[in-house]
Amino acid sequence: MLNAGEGMMDLIVYLAGEVHSDWRDQIIAGVEDAGLPVEFLAPVTDHPASDNVGVSILGAEDRDFWKDHKGARINAIRTRAAIERSDVVVVKFGEKYRQWNAAFDAGYAAALGKQLIVVHPPELTHALKEVDGAAQAVAETPEQVVRILAYVTV
Amino acid sequence: MLNAGEGMMDLIVYLAGEVHSDWRDQIIAGVEDAGLPVEFLAPVTDHPASDNVGVSILGAEDRDFWKDHKGARINAIRTRAAIERSDVVVVKFGEKYRQWNAAFDAGYAAALGKQLIVVHPPELTHALKEVDGAAQAVAETPEQVVRILAYVTV
Amino acid sequence: MLNAGEGMMDLIVYLAGEVHSDWRDQIIAGVEDAGLPVEFLAPVTDHPASDNVGVSILGAEDRDFWKDHKGARINAIRTRAAIERSDVVVVKFGEKYRQWNAAFDAGYAAALGKQLIVVHPPELTHALKEVDGAAQAVAETPEQVVRILAYVTV
Amino acid sequence: MLNAGEGMMDLIVYLAGEVHSDWRDQIIAGVEDAGLPVEFLAPVTDHPASDNVGVSILGAEDRDFWKDHKGARINAIRTRAAIERSDVVVVKFGEKYRQWNAAFDAGYAAALGKQLIVVHPPELTHALKEVDGAAQAVAETPEQVVRILAYVTV
Amino acid sequence: MLNAGEGMMDLIVYLAGEVHSDWRDQIIAGVEDAGLPVEFLAPVTDHPASDNVGVSILGAEDRDFWKDHKGARINAIRTRAAIERSDVVVVKFGEKYRQWNAAFDAGYAAALGKQLIVVHPPELTHALKEVDGAAQAVAETPEQVVRILAYVTV
């Protein structure tokens, strides 16, 4: 219960997209340090496991298309269930990868009425303008995301 | 569980709108005194923090429009997540401010099928008739809101 | 968690409609005796309080229409929040009252995709055929409702 | 297209409930006389056909319960499709019949966010207070409904 | 059908809010001059009729609250049906009136996922920041709205 003079609001936050850098850890650590009432959800971030999960569990494929397809659909079980359950979806983009899955997740979240926070370096502004346009906040660093989460929960 | 002869029903109540008077504290204190099973949610009520949050976290702006825009969109992360989660939305209007955000929240809540309680002095009846028309109850004082919450939860 | 060989499923059940007999107590007592994982919700069942709540909290009215209107809309805060949260809605009809509110609640629940159980004596079959037609089960006694709840939860 | 200075808005209106009096004809005639852009939908209003449709098409039943059940469910095909497609649902209640189906349709329509107009004599105010409380307008005569439809479409 | 090289897209646009100036006529005239495939919807803009409609059709009231209430709820029949049917909702704010109904309609439209265009003079930026934050475009003049509609339909 929110007591008089006390305004904590818990949130469920999904950390979508890029699995190659430690941006999730930075956000989670920052939130833990601040003691914020945030529960995090995330995709499977073990990249080789994620790429091979389809054939590893459901059997080998000759064509890469079906190998990828089987894996992507299994990964979507977790991704979609997590987005549905979240209040806020944070999506991180970087220079290095195409990250169409991150943009897909952002669109999926926006259509469900989730609050979107996008994180990317300023050089990507023009390329990401449609995604940014759907976001409640466009940050450049994980640290800014922590500050936003602190502000909206405390 | 509702036992025979016992009818407590917990509710989640969002206290929308005006951040300049202590009406939220009055409702929360009344509910606490009565021991009602009500969980409250509210926007950030620290007014200067709320006005500056956008530029304070995401960087300065030359134009007031964008300063306000960045702040308003961050505040909406909390507001919308809170309205979505609520059973009841209480919206308080006063003579002093335009409070278009309070009316916006009322419309947002009504479209989601939330139960709306509006609080305002009788002088505002004509100006607020469309908002009142969407409400389940139109009260004049926080104390009446407490009595309504007591009635519908006990 | 459902263990192998164990199939308990908890349910939230709203007991709609008639407030003049003790049918709710019978169902609740039966469910408690059987130890079923059912949480009950119900409208305010104190009839005079329910009729007077509008004017009692929000001020007297000269016309009965507005007295009833103010009361009915406050009662709907609890009723609607409860139906939205339920898995199953049980609606009891009897010979004695018109109970249009019970039929209204049944329609409201059906449109939201809730599972409907209707309870009434066989004499009312023709008059209630449209409501029965929307129900998953049509019982004649509270004891049958308890048995249905036992069956679907155990 | 709405031209400057011209404000016609077409509406789809479902006329729910009582099939024993000519109230639908009165509303339809009034709307036609006024040339309003209203399309009406209605249940099957041939009462004996409506009562017998289940057994007449799908085969006889020994028990009245199933005769009624089969008929009611076929009638619901039209009723539900019509309510889904409507902007406004008008529900008429009279002294003579229990009309639980009318109240059920009102609840169904309310849960779908349809605009509800209820018509009944003033003597029924207390018994219908919950249905009235969900309505945008409570009229006493078909002629008032025509005037409301004229006002909101012209 | 969209032919190769031809990109017209029809839209339904609701013009919400202020009924005291001719801003609707300016937008409609501009759209007609440009021959755009836009269908407009609007509330009843005859102000005295709108204020009196409740008591005029459904009978006099002693208290102003109920006079306003009956009128506001009848007006909402048209307003809500129109917003539900629209692709885009344009809301105009001015200095002169409180226009809580305009802000309510904006919130209602936003929650339904409608595209929002807000029109107001720059002096109102701070007071309208939450409404602007939910809008796809914030214009200062009806002429800018016409240009936006031309751009998104041609």
Next chain:
Amino acid sequence: MLNAGEGMMDLIVYLAGEVHSDWRDQIIAGVEDAGLPVEFLAPVTDHPASDNVGVSILGAEDRDFWKDHKGARINAIRTRAAIERSDVVVVKFGEKYRQWNAAFDAGYAAALGKQLIVVHPPELTHALKEVDGAAQAVAETPEQVVRILAYVTV
């Protein structure tokens, strides 16, 4: 809370369809052995009880059609409430039975946006192609389902 370096995600999983073999026990046992954060829901799997529940609680029927009808509708109370609450629906098909109810549940779950896992022997591929086409994963054994659940939750 998801800690840095820890990725557990709890899921609610409904085990639909076939009640004649022990496939549910195999999945549940596998999940328990692995200590996965999965809560299972299932239909009533006592086959004779399930077939007779309608007449056993609500009274005998002369015609098998109504005996089956009453039972099926009571069983649907649990089935539908369980599917609505689930993140993932697992549906198992075998050679021996027609299992139209399993395919019905799969369609119901797909329309609600639930994640679908189908289990069947390879011989049924052609007959089940439309159901498989809606699934996130098509497994041949309960053990593969356990591995998928382990992957998407750990």
Next chain:
Amino acid sequence: MLNAGEGMMDLIVYLAGEVHSDWRDQIIAGVEDAGLPVEFLAPVTDHPASDNVGVSILGAEDRDFWKDHKGARINAIRTRAAIERSDVVVVKFGEKYRQWNAAFDAGYAAALGKQLIVVHPPELTHALKEVDGAAQAVAETPEQVVRILAYVTV
């Protein structure tokens, strides 16, 4: 417009499932003979085309699983768009085929709140009890479906 004394209601009806017999033609011919205001939608009923469409358009596959998968997913484009647009879904089952796709479509339609009419010989009653339990009408012949459509549209 529904004139006084005239009650035609148009419907969109999807004819799901079995593509091996001429039941669709019988229903369509009956409806045309009766001049009913029914628009029919159906899946692609050219069976070999339907089975091969995936590989025929998108390229050959070595494994039957992917051949079926690609075809089934293309067929679902039409099936799902058609079910979404329908008021009523008719599903026909026969002795000869497993028709899991028909049962899947029935479940999909039921979850979307579509009105369901099931057609099957009486021998299948027990096996289809869950599907029948979700239907507004259970017919044995296409001719009965025509009579139901005549009743609900005239």
Next chain:
Amino acid sequence: MLNAGEGMMDLIVYLAGEVHSDWRDQIIAGVEDAGLPVEFLAPVTDHPASDNVGVSILGAEDRDFWKDHKGARINAIRTRAAIERSDVVVVKFGEKYRQWNAAFDAGYAAALGKQLIVVHPPELTHALKEVDGAAQAVAETPEQVVRILAYVTV
């Protein structure tokens, strides 16, 4: 109406994403040549107009971020209204651009339950696996899309 032996089904198809090549014209021309009952919707495809629309209509900005933001949000008015109205969304990806907006639209469409067709060269399979996994069909050429549309509409 679908006549016996005739199976045309009209569709609304949104052509999302890449505006730098003539793939839309190829699909539209192919559909016109085949006389298919397909209505196309598309974003504004005049690239410079699309980039400048925000500042061109709503006033200049010093920072590129806000120039892009204002333009992207105006473009979204058309994009979102079009996706909402479509049955099928076709999304084309190429090697040359990042096209995060195309992936965003694909996610948005998927969350709304639209049928997704993705077009891309085989080299992009791994990068697009999550988007492909949500699609009903993955084509390599516009001509294949025409063939799919011919198949599902004729």
